[in-house]
Amino acid sequence: MWDPRGSTQTRRKDVGPPGRHSDPQGRTWDPRGREWTPRSRPPIPRGGRRRTRVGKHPPRSRCRRLAPPAALPDAGVRREQAPRKRSSSPAAASQALPARDRPRQSGGGGHVTPGGQWGVRTGARPRSSAPLRAGERGMWALRAAVRPGPWLSRVVRGRGAPRAAPSLPACPDRALAAFGSGGLKGRGGGGRGPRADGTRSRAGEEEEEPEDAEEEEEEEELLRRDPLLPVGTQRVCLIHPEVKQGPGKPQLTRAEWQVAEGEALVHTLDGWSVAETMVVPSNAPDGKLIFGKGTLEHLTEKIRGLPEITAVFLNVERLATPTKKELEAAWGVQVFDRFTVVLHIFRCNARTKEARLQVALAELPLLRSHLKSSMARPDGRGGGSRYIMGSGESFMQVQQRLFKEKEMKIRKALERLKKKRRLLGRQRRRQEFPVISVVGYTNCGKTTLIKALTGDDGVQPRDQLFATLDVTAHAGWLPSCMAVIYMDTIGFLSQLPHSLIESFSATLEDMAHSDLIVHVRDVSHPETELQKASVLSALHGLCLPAPLLDSMLEVHNKVDLVPGYSPPGPQAVAVSALLGHGLLELKARLEDAVLRATGRQVLTLRVRLAGAQLSWLHREATVQEVDVVPEAGVADVKVVISSSAYGKFRKLFPE
Ligand SMILES: Nc1nc2c(ncn2[C@@H]2O[C@H](COP(=O)(O)OP(=O)(O)OP(=O)(O)O)[C@@H](O)[C@H]2O)c(=O)[nH]1
Numbered sequence: 001m002w003d004p005r006g007s008t009q010t011r012r013k014d015v016g017p018p019g020r021h022s023d024p025q026g027r028t029w030d031p032r033g034r035e036w037t038p039r040s041r042p043p044i045p046r047g048g049r050r051r052t053r054v055g056k057h058p059p060r061s062r063c064r065r066l067a068p069p070a071a072l073p074d075a076g077v078r079r080e081q082a083p084r085k086r087s088s089s090p091a092a093a094s095q096a097l098p099a100r101d102r103p104r105q106s107g108g109g110g111h112v113t114p115g116g117q118w119g120v121r122t123g124a125r126p127r128s129s130a131p132l133r134a135g136e137r138g139m140w141a142l143r144a145a146v147r148p149g150p151w152l153s154r155v156v157r158g159r160g161a162p163r164a165a166p167s168l169p170a171c172p173d174r175a176l177a178a179f180g181s182g183g184l185k186g187r188g189g190g191g192r193g194p195r196a197d198g199t200r201s202r203a204g205e206e207e208e209e210p211e212d213a214e215e216e217e218e219e220e221e222l223l224r225r226d227p228l229l230p231v232g233t234q235r236v237c238l239i240h241p242e243v244k245q246g247p248g249k250p251q252l253t254r255a256e257w258q259v260a261e262g263e264a265l266v267h268t269l270d271g272w273s274v275a276e277t278m279v280v281p282s283n284a285p286d287g288k289l290i291f292g293k294g295t296l297e298h299l300t301e302k303i304r305g306l307p308e309i310t311a312v313f314l315n316v317e318r319l320a321t322p323t324k325k326e327l328e329a330a331w332g333v334q335v336f337d338r339f340t341v342v343l344h345i346f347r348c349n350a351r352t353k354e355a356r357l358q359v360a361l362a363e364l365p366l367l368r369s370h371l372k373s374s375m376a377r378p379d380g381r382g383g384g385s386r387y388i389m390g391s392g393e394s395f396m397q398v399q400q401r402l403f404k405e406k407e408m409k410i411r412k413a414l415e416r417l418k419k420k421r422r423l424l425g426r427q428r429r430r431q432e433f434p435v436i437s438v439v440g441y442t443n444c445g446k447t448t449l450i451k452a453l454t455g456d457d458g459v460q461p462r463d464q465l466f467a468t469l470d471v472t473a474h475a476g477w478l479p480s481c482m483a484v485i486y487m488d489t490i491g492f493l494s495q496l497p498h499s500l501i502e503s504f505s506a507t508l509e510d511m512a513h514s515d516l517i518v519h520v521r522d523v524s525h526p527e528t529e530l531q532k533a534s535v536l537s538a539l540h541g542l543c544l545p546a547p548l549l550d551s552m553l554e555v556h557n558k559v560d561l562v563p564g565y566s567p568p569g570p571q572a573v574a575v576s577a578l579l580g581h582g583l584l585e586l587k588a589r590l591e592d593a594v595l596r597a598t599g600r601q602v603l604t605l606r607v608r609l610a611g612a613q614l615s616w617l618h619r620e621a622t623v624q625e626v627d628v629v630p631e632a633g634v635a636d637v638k639v640v641i642s643s644s645a646y647g648k649f650r651k652l653f654p655e
Pocket residue numbers: 440441442443444445446447448449460461462463464465466467468469490491492557558559560561575576577578579
C-alpha cells in the first residue's frame with residue numbers, strides 16, 4: 001500500500017487497497033469495514049445418491065482461455081455446446097469423496113473446482129504455486145500441443161500483416177509444465193519457451209526459430225527471389241485447350257468447369273482479372289505443339305487484335321520453356337501455365353518459413369528450365385559454353401552449380417525444420433491427443449469446418465484458392481468430452497504438378513501420423529466427383545498407411561447450396577460448415593471413428609472412494625462422469641480410456 005506520509009511503499013498483509021475488489025483466493029475487500037470477507041460457499045446437500053459430471057462445461061465467465069466463444073457472428077457459424085452435466089452439484093460430489101480424491105480448494109478462499117478435465121478449461125486456476133493437478137496437466141498439455149511456440153515469429157517480418165494475433169493471455173510455464181521435464185521444456189530452458197498466446201498454432205511454428213542467427217540468415221537468403229509473375233494490374237486472356245476425343249480427353253469434367261477453375265486461379269492474384277476467355281480445340285495440350293498450325297495462326301491473329309490484353313494464361317499443367325518462348329514471340333505478351341500461376345499463389349499465401357522454403361524448392365525446376373532456354377537462345381548472355389574469369393566453368397555450369405547448391409541448402413533447412421516438426425509430433429502423440437487431419441480440394445470448406453467444430457474464431461476461412469498453405473493445429477472436443485486436435489491442411493487441385501505436392505510432402509507428412517483423416521467435399525461444386533478423384537489420387541501418392549486411408553470419413557459440405565441433398569451412402573455425413581448444420585452428427589461419427597482408430601473405449605468403472613483409483617483415472621484417462629454412492633463408499637466413473645491404460649488400471653487395481 002502506498003504510504004502518503006513517507007516516500008516508501010509498505011505492504012500490510014491484511015490490508016487491501018481502497019475500493020471493493022477480490023483477491024486470488026476469492027475473498028472480497030470491504031473498504032468500509034477495512035477487512036477481507038471470505039467467499040461464501042454453495043450449500044452442500046446431504047445424504048442420498050449424488051451424481052456429478054466432472055466433465056461439465058465451465059461457466060462462461062471462466063471459459064475465456066480455452067472454451068470457444070458463444071457465437072461466431074461474422075461467419076454465421078453456430079457453436080455447439082459441450083455436453084451438459086446431468087446433475088448440478090459438483091461440490092456435493094467432491095465432499096462425498098475421500099480427502100485425497102477431493103478436488104483441492106483454490107487458495108484459502110473456499111472456491112471449489114471439480115477435478116476433471118473440464119475444470120481446467122476455465123483457465124481460472126488461482127495464482128498459487130501449488131503443482132498442477134492431473135486434469136489441469138492434461139488440459140495445459142492440449143493447449144501446448146496446439147500452441148507449441150511463437151508463430152508470430154521472424155518469418156513474417158517484412159511481409160503483410162500476419163493473421164489475427166491470438167488474444168489469450170500468455171501462460172508459458174503451464175504450457176511447458178504440460179510437456180513434463182523433457183521435450184520442449186528443454187528448449188524453453190534457454191529462455192525461449194513456447195508462448196501460450198492463442199488457441200491455434202502452425203504445426204511447424206516451433207521450428208520457426210532456427211538454432212542460430214547464421215542459419216536464419218542463410219534461410220532468409222534462400223527465400224530472396226524475383227517475382228514469378230509481373231506485379232500490378234494484369235488483364236489476362238485465358239485460353240483453355242480442349243481435347244474433344246481420344247485418350248487425352250479428360251474424364252469427369254467439362255471445358256467450362258475447367259475454365260471456371262482457371263478464372264478462379266487468376267482472380268486469386270492481386271490486381272489480376274480475366275479480360276477474355278477462349279476454348280480452343282487441341283489434340284495434345286501437354287505436348288510441345290499444343291495447337292495445330294492453322295489454329296495457332298488464327299489464335300495469334302485474335303490475340304494481336306486485343307490490345308488490352310497484358311498476359312495470356314494457357315490453362316495447361318506445364319508449358320515447356322521453348323513453347324512458352326515461341327508463343328510469347330508470336331503473341332507479343334507474356335504467357336503463363338497453371339504451374340506458374342499456382343506457384344505464385346503459393347508464394348503469396350505461404351507464411352511460415354517452412355511453407356516458404358517448400359515453395360522455393362518447388363520453383364527450382366522452373367528456374368532451371370528458364371535458364372536452359374535463355375542459354376539456348378542465339379543471343380543468350382555469356383554463351384552456354386564460354387568459360388568465365390578463368391574459372392574453368394561456363395556461365396551455364398556456374399548457374400547450374402548455384403541452383404544445385406541452393407537446392408541442397410533448401411533441403412537441409414527443410415530437414416532441420418522437419419526434425420523439429422517430428423519432435424512436436426512426438427510430443428502430441430505422447431500426450432495421446434487423437435489427431436484428425438482435415439483434407440480436401442481447395443476451397444471446399446476445410447477451414448470453415450474446423451472453425452465450426454472448434455469455435456476457434458482466430459481461424460479465417462477465405463473464399464480463395466489455396467488460402468491455407470501452412471498446416472495448423474486446433475483443439476476441439478468430441479461429445480464424450482474427449483479432446484482432439486484438428487489439423488488444417490493445404491488444399492489439393494486437379495493437375496497440380498507432382499513436384500509441387502512433393503515439395504509440400506514435409507508438411508503433409510503430419511497426416512501420416514494422424515489417427516483419422518476427414519475428407520471434406522464441396523458437394524455444391526459441379527466437378528465434385530473430379531475433385532474427389534484428384535484428392536484421393538494425391539493422398540495415395542503420399543503413401544499414407546492403408547488403415548488410415550480405409551478409415552477415412554467423407555464429409556459432404558456446403559449442403560445449404562444443394563436443396564434436399566442427402567449423401568449417397570452411410571459412409572458420408574452431410575453438413576453445412578457455414579451454417580452449422582449436421583455438426584452434431586458429424587461429431588458423433590468422428591468420436592466413433594476416433595475411438596475405433598485409437599483403440600479407446602468408453603467404460604463405466606466402479607471404484608472404491610477410499611483408494612487411489614479415481615485420481616489414477618483422472619490422470620490417465622478422460623473422466624466424463626462420476627456417480628458417487630456414499631453409503632457404499634464407491635463411485636461409478638464413466639471414462640474414455642485407451643486399451644493400454646485400461647490394462648494398467650486392471651493390473652494396478654485387480655479387484
Ligand atoms: N455456402 C457455404 N459456403 C461455405 C461452406 N463452407 C465453407 N464455405 C465457404 O467456402 C469458402 C472457402 O472456405 P474455406 O474454409 O476457406 O475453404 P478451404 O477448404 O479451407 O480452402 P483452402 O484453404 O483455400 O484450400 C469460404 O468463402 C467459405 O465461407 C458451407 O457449408 N456453405
